[in-house]
């Protein structure tokens with residue numbers, strides 16, 4: 001990752017080549033997971049011989065916090081920890097406590113959140129809250145146990161995830177969002193049961209279109225259930241009305257139930273790309289920066305840190321990277337797949353994209 005000759009102090013305001021600000025940092029803290037979700041870490045690829053990152057490659061908590069502080073000085077206000085399964089990283093609460101202490105240039109604490117499969121949440125919820133985590137997002141792809149077990153492919157029960165969510169809610173890690181990836185033919189029969197179950201509860205259910213991330217899941221447009229279809233199916237039983245976004249750049253389009261009893265979100269990265277508002281950057285477990293979820297190349301910040309570069313050098317390198325950012329992969333994919341019949345494999349088929357389990361959702 002190049003360091004510019006002239007160093008600059010952060011101003012808290014950075015704009016990329018398409019005038020998008022930098023607000024969100026997603027940090028992957030591990031590339032390991034205890035689930036083998038068929039659309040993310042299929043067993044055939046992520047088997048016992050799979051080469052995970054060695055411990056020495058991982059950024060330490062001190063390195064992560066140093067990077068996070070530089071990003072906060074550049075305008076980042078929200079940090080999400082992800083993975084792999086972030087709760088598998090030893091003493092993750094220690095990292096949360098360090099990040100909690102960071103302040104924005106105007107002196108405000110960050111919005112600090114974490115995405116988890118929920119398997120360890122019942123055990124860890126209190127420690128996460130005590131360390132200063134604000135909220136969690138929990139992934140749950142089905143309410144039917146057989147469907148869920150088929151999807152996570154490690155025989156994990158729905159009731160354990162629900163227990164984890166209840167524990168997180170009880171300690172105040174809310175509002176809790178529930179992410180359901182909809183894969184056509186696999187769990188789309190769960191759209192209505194999930195909607196019924198989470199309506200009128202403190203949990204906000206979000207439906208995610210199955211995306212062409214990585215190269216392991218054999219993605220095909222045929223298996224994407226468009227968000228429009230999700231809304232149509234739910235609305236037929238429980239009428240929905242659209243709600244305006246909470247803020248520019250919000251990934252989920254919001255819909256509320258007409259009877260006033262709750263809302264859902266729709267993350268439509270395939271059928272309604274939201275690149276134009278994307279203010280996210282991603283830090284991989286081994287310290288590479290990715291300016292897009294669908295990027296094929298990362299920028300090695302760890303190398304700069306481990307060769308002893310100063311904060312001013314790192315900060316200037318980050319500023320330069322963001323200013324040049326012009327990624328709009330999902331919009332390009334939409335253009336490329338628009339003319340295709342169902343069955344198309346998308347615009348960037350054949351390119352070696354990074355895996356979701358490596359960079360986090």
Ligand code: SAM
Pocket residue numbers: 033039040082083084085086115116117118137138139179181208209210211212213217356357360361
């Ligand atoms: N292990 C954690 C979890 O399960 O939430 C965090 C990492 S996981 C990669 C983050 C999110 O990405 C999950 O909600 C997962 O369902 C979603 N995801 C993974 N692969 C996906 C794909 N191909 N399309 C859409 N969402 C995907």
